[in-house]
Amino acid sequence: MSEITPELVRHLGVLARIQLDDEEVQRLTGQLDVIVDNIAKVSQVATPEVAATSHPIAMSNVFRADDETERLSPEQVLQNAPDAADGRFRVTAILGEEQ
Template sequence: MSEISEEQVAHLANLARIALTPQEISSLTTELDQIVDSIAKVQQVATPDVPATSHPVPLSNVFRPDVIGETLTIEQALRNAPEHDDNRFRVSAILGEEQ
């Protein structure tokens, strides 16, 4: 028995202001029902003695050491900039808010 109905999908689409065709509603109903069934299956085997996992392989710190390297001087960074103002890049304003 399906737990998700086409009426529920259409209602949720309406709440989210998403226009769906009848074919899309039918397809999403099937997909969402499969998702609900999959979650139910996982809940059946996810007993308290099964530890929660976020990755199939145990991970340790996968980050490289944070080592300070060579950096550009302000002059080097601004050397090829089309425009700059003292110690900063100069860029045009966004969203039509140019002054």
């Protein structure tokens, strides 16, 4: 027996605030039913003996170590800024109002 019914799809559409016509409800009912069946199949083979996997191959960090180096002073940072004030970059407001 199918777990996904047209009534459930309509209800989910209301919850998601998506207006669905009858054709979309019928199509989504079939598609969601297939998805639920496939998840059920995976759940049947997911036993404690099968290790959970987030990626099919081993992953490793490819980034360099985050080593602390010499820092720029605030004056050095702002020396080429088009506009600065009070030790900060000054930029044009993009929202049309000051914040």
